[in-house]
Amino acid sequence: MKCRVIGCSRMYRRLARAFPHEFRMVCGDGLEQLGADIVPLVWREQGVLGLVRCFGDLALHLPLEYLSTWAGKFKEFIMTDDLFEGTWKANNEKSQWDPNYTPEQACLRIEATDEGYLLVAYGIKDGQAVAERPTSIIADGRRRPIVDLNGRPMPGVPPGALAFGIRPDPHTIEAGAEVDGEVLGRGTYRVSDDGQTLTVTTEGMGLKGPFKTVAVFERVVPDPYVPQG
Amino acid sequence: MPRKTPESFLPLKSNWLHILISLAGGEKHGYAIMQDVLERSGGKVRLWPATLYGSLKRLMGNGLIVESGERPAPEFDDARRRYYNLTPLGRRVLSLESQRLRDLVGVLDAERRQEARS
Numbered sequence: 361m362k363c364r365v366i367g368c369s370r371m372y373r374r375l376a377r378a379f380p381h382e383f384r385m386v387c388g389d390g391l392e393q394l395g396a397d398i399v400p401l402v403w404r405e406q407g408v409l410g411l412v413r414c415f416g417d418l419a420l421h422l423p424l425e426y427l428s429t430w431a432g433k434f435k436e437f438i439m440t441d442d443l444f445e446g447t448w449k450a451n452n453e454k455s456q457w458d459p460n461y462t463p464e465q466a467c468l469r470i471e472a473t474d475e476g477y478l479l480v481a482y483g484i485k486d487g488q489a490v491a492e493r494p495t496s497i498i499a500d501g502r503r504r505p506i507v508d509l510n511g512r513p514m515p516g517v518p519p520g521a522l523a524f525g526i527r528p529d530p531h532t533i534e535a536g537a538e539v540d541g542e543v544l545g546r547g548t549y550r551v552s553d554d555g556q557t558l559t560v561t562t563e564g565m566g567l568k569g570p571f572k573t574v575a576v577f578e579r580v581v582p583d584p585y586v587p588q589g
Numbered sequence: 590m591p592r593k594t595p596e597s598f599l600p601l602k603s604n605w606l607h608i609l610i611s612l613a614g615g616e617k618h619g620y621a622i623m624q625d626v627l628e629r630s631g632g633k634v635r636l637w638p639a640t641l642y643g644s645l646k647r648l649m650g651n652g653l654i655v656e657s658g659e660r661p662a663p664e665f666d667d668a669r670r671r672y673y674n675l676t677p678l679g680r681r682v683l684s685l686e687s688q689r690l691r692d693l694v695g696v697l698d699a700e701r702r703q704e705a706r707s
Contacts, residue, residue, distance in 0.1 A: 376638075386649060387642040388671050390619045394638040397620055417637035425643065501649030502656040502671075528652030528678055 368411055369399045375418045380429040386500060442472045443531060443551045447584055448558045448577035450483070458571040463490070468558070468577055469585060476500070476525065477533070478509075497535045497549075499525035506537060518544070536564070555579070595681045598651070599689055604644045607634060609653065609675065609683040616657040618670040619645065645673060653679035 372395040377384075379391065395414070402410035450466035457463070466483035476498035482491035494509060503522040508514050518539050525535035531553070536546030545564020551557070556579045563572040601609070611617060611625040622645075623636050636644070648654045657672040675683070 379639075383642070383646060386646045387619075390645075390671055391638050391642045393670070394619050394623065394641070398623070398638065414637055417639045421639035421643050425639075501652070501654065524655060526649070526652045526655055526676065528676075534652075 365400050365403050368403070368415075369396050372396070372399055372415070372418070375415070375422065378422060380425050382429045382432070383425045386502070441555070443555055444470045444477055444533065444549065444558070445472045446470060447580040449580050451576050451578050454576040456574040458573045460566070460568040461571055461573060466575065466577075467580075468560070497525045497533060498523075499527040499533045499535065501526050503538075595678060595685055598653070598682045599686055601682065601686045602644075603634075604636060604640060605648060605653070606683075606686060607636065608641075608644055608648060609679055609686075612654060612673060612675045613680070613683060616672045616674040618672050620670075622673070648679070649673075652676055653682055 373392050376392040376395050384391075395418075399411070399414065402414050406413070446469075448468040448470070450463070450468075452464075452466075463483045463485040464487070466481065469480040469482075471478045473496065476496060478494055478496050480491070480494045482489070484490070493514070496509070498504065501524075503524050506514055506517045506521045506523045517537075521537050521539040521544065523535070523537050525533060527533050531551045533549040534546065535549070537544045543564070545562065545566075547560060547562040550559045550561075552559075558577040558579070560575045560577065561573070562575075564570070598605075607626045607630070608622055610629070611622045614625075617625065619638070619641055623638075623641055627635050645654065649656070653676060654673050655676050657674040
């Protein structure tokens with residue numbers, strides 16, 4: 361009997377590993393682990409019928425998850441443009457900058473990556489050209505250590521700080537950083553329904569104390585970073 | 590595309606409701622959610638692993654839950670486990686769904702009282 365249960369656990373793990381990469385990126389090895397945890401339990405409590413149900417659940421969801429992944433990819437493919445991608449220039453009249461962080465000019469360049477977005481902010485402050493360190497946002501609901509684009513810890517970031525991001529709807533991204541469950545700063549990026557305005561609301565604790573800004577950006581057309589044919 | 594409102598999630602899918610109720614009591618990992626739902630339903634509802642993780646993936650995609658950044662000390666739990674937590678949107682959706690269910694039960698109770706009187 362014990363051999364059968366071990367065999368079933370192995371088979372379960374193999375099937376769980378066959379789930380699409382996108383599914384496993386979100387759930388990690390939770391599906392495999394949970395299967396390994398419950399197969400012996402289900403065998404004890406429900407016998408063969410329980411195992412049939414357990415494997416049936418996997419067998420049913422495996423094609424469904426592939427379909428869902430392909431549907432997502434197809435949707436991405438037929439979307440003419442990404443809502444966030446592009447170059448955005450701040451409209452200072454409509455923006456409410458924090459007195460300690462008021463630029464004369466501010467631009468935001470957003471590029472879609474395989475996992476999320478890469479953001480580069482630059483502009484003019486106190487008469488000088490300034491640029492912030494590029495940051496990435498992965499809005500998949502997971503927490504990740506805050507590292508630079510080479511995967512190294514970033515100077516000035518407290519140890520144990522984690523970045524998070526979610527996308528409550530296609531027009532909105534919420535992202536931020538926290539340490540030990542305490543939010544250090546958060547921002548909401550919302551693109552208007554016509555795709556021409558990006559409102560970025562950020563708040564948190566900066567070097568000069570707490571800050572809150574509402575920056576309204578307008579899409580730069582044509583995009584200076586895209587070669588025009 | 591219009592922004593998804595909390596109301597647009599109603600009525601909640603049964604699996605989603607069970608998961609949100611389980612997380613209302615605090616963050617949990619997959620196995621704990623499964624056990625909690627099983628206990629809460631008196632053994633009637635078992636979220637099988639693929640169903641559970643499929644639902645968790647969709648709940649995260651819709652911004653109702655997030656993966657929690659906090660981890661118990663390694664000596665108290667398996668460090669590989671991922672913990673999930675409700676977002677403010679998830680909490681709001683759960684509250685609206687529970688109100689909707691309360692209203693339905695209220696209607697049913699009123700009908701029963703009326704039947705008893707007649």
